[in-house]
Amino acid sequence: MLAEVKTRIQSAQHAALRAVNTELVGLYWDIGRSIVARQQVAGWGKAVVAQLSTDLQAAFPGVGGFSIQNLWYMRQLYQEYSTSPKLQPLVGEIGWAHNLLILSRCKDAQQREFYLRMTRKWGWSKNVLAHHIDNQSYEKSLLGQTHLEKTLPRSLHAQASLAMKDEYLFDFLDLGEQHNERALERALMARIEDFLRAMGGMFAFMGSQFRLEVAGREFFIDLLLFHRHLRSLVAIELKIGEFEPEFVGKMQFYLAALDAQIRHKDENPSIGIILCKEKRRTVVEYALRDARKPIGVATYEITKTLPKNLRGQLPSPEAIARLLDKL
Known part of the structure; x- marks a missing residue:
């Protein structure tokens, strides 16, 4: 019984982590989309994004993820994947750190798809993913x-x-x-x-x-x-x-x-x-x-x-x- 309960608890923990990650990446996607939309309509520049970062950190003290650099990453994530319906669902199925690694180190769409799918399928950690990219596992x-x-x-x-x-x-x-x-x-x-x-x-x-x-x-x-x-x-x-x-x-x-x-x-x-x-x-x-x-x-x-x-x-x-x- 103990073994069964432990397995069930671990399964629930993993499911909860996956759900939290999906929501987090979804949130970052929406923020990135909003920034892109405002830049197109209102001509937002770097100063406005910096102010948004300051305001968000003040509104949610102790909550990480709203640095200026991370907001620009959110914008980049949306820009890179918004025109690719095939890759959009994969983005929410791996961690934010994994996404940033693939985004920064892989420029080809199919290369990105390979690492997105392999990370999701094999459950690679960030370090393992970095190793595979360095080792040119795609090629x-x-x-x-x-x-x-x-x-x-x-x-x-x-x-x-x-x-x-x-x-x-x-x-x-x-x-x-x-x-x-x-x-x-x-x-x-x-x-x-x-x-x-x-x-x-x-x-x-x-x-x-x-x-x-x-x-x-x-x-x-x-x-x-x-x-x-x-x-x-x-x-x-x-x-x-x-x-x-x-x-x-x-x-x-x-x-x-x-x-x-x-x-x-x-x-x-x-x-x-x-x-x-x-x-x-x-x-x-x-x-x-x-x-x-x-x-x-x-x-x-x-x-x-x-x-x-x-x-x-x-x-x-x-x-x-x-x-x-x-x-």
């Missing part, structure tokens, strides 16, 4: 080379595609460019919290060198995670060199064994991520073409980078819109 998710659309149920495809990236940033590691796979694995395990955050923040750690036994032989998966929202085991193989086609066959074997021996009946099919230092995109495309298991091939970096030549390979705006609509 890296859309560039991802996977075989998910042909190997996962339609209901999971969009979520899984956006949960996997084309490149992962491990800038928290103290590794030189020359390192072996075991050193990489040990370094990741030593910073497991940072590693899980870099992977996307919705993973639980299941083990390193995870043991499988098949026909009396032992096999070991470098890292095994569990994605909480996808409800899928995620096997990760670490490769310090360039992607080779034979990596796919080995990963398919691991996923088949996981599904047969480890996966629970209420869980979705296991997913594989082959993490390499380098890859040739055409080689990956051919290697995954006839794969029967959901596998993604990504690279890792220990410094922040997204090659400029890859930015031109992002999907078309129409394809991005279709993908975001499924979130």
Whole structure:
């Protein structure tokens, strides 16, 4: 009974916080709309907005949010989103601080939609959201080379595609460019919290060198995670060199064994991520073409980078819109 009541209380608390946030952002939206309307009709300038801030703070002492800067943010929020019916509802579903972060750091409408939807869906904190923006998760998710659309149920495809990236940033590691796979694995395990955050923040750690036994032989998966929202085991193989086609066959074997021996009946099919230092995109495309298991091939970096030549390979705006609509 205690467990049930605690769960109910937590659910009510979360619902109350969501309701308060929705009302707060709605209030700020209305204030921003009023400022824009008055500027258009009466030619309001900076001095009038500053006076409004002073008057509001005097009328509601102890209530934050009415600083001059915040009023200008309210105006900007309304101006940026008032002409986008698709994004307006999303604004009220995440926190004010999250909105300001997206507003200031993202200039493209579809990039903003990505972070608005992902923050709402995965419940990212402000710091996690900032990490994803810094790590260029939007671009890296859309560039991802996977075989998910042909190997996962339609209901999971969009979520899984956006949960996997084309490149992962491990800038928290103290590794030189020359390192072996075991050193990489040990370094990741030593910073497991940072590693899980870099992977996307919705993973639980299941083990390193995870043991499988098949026909009396032992096999070991470098890292095994569990994605909480996808409800899928995620096997990760670490490769310090360039992607080779034979990596796919080995990963398919691991996923088949996981599904047969480890996966629970209420869980979705296991997913594989082959993490390499380098890859040739055409080689990956051919290697995954006839794969029967959901596998993604990504690279890792220990410094922040997204090659400029890859930015031109992002999907078309129409394809991005279709993908975001499924979130």
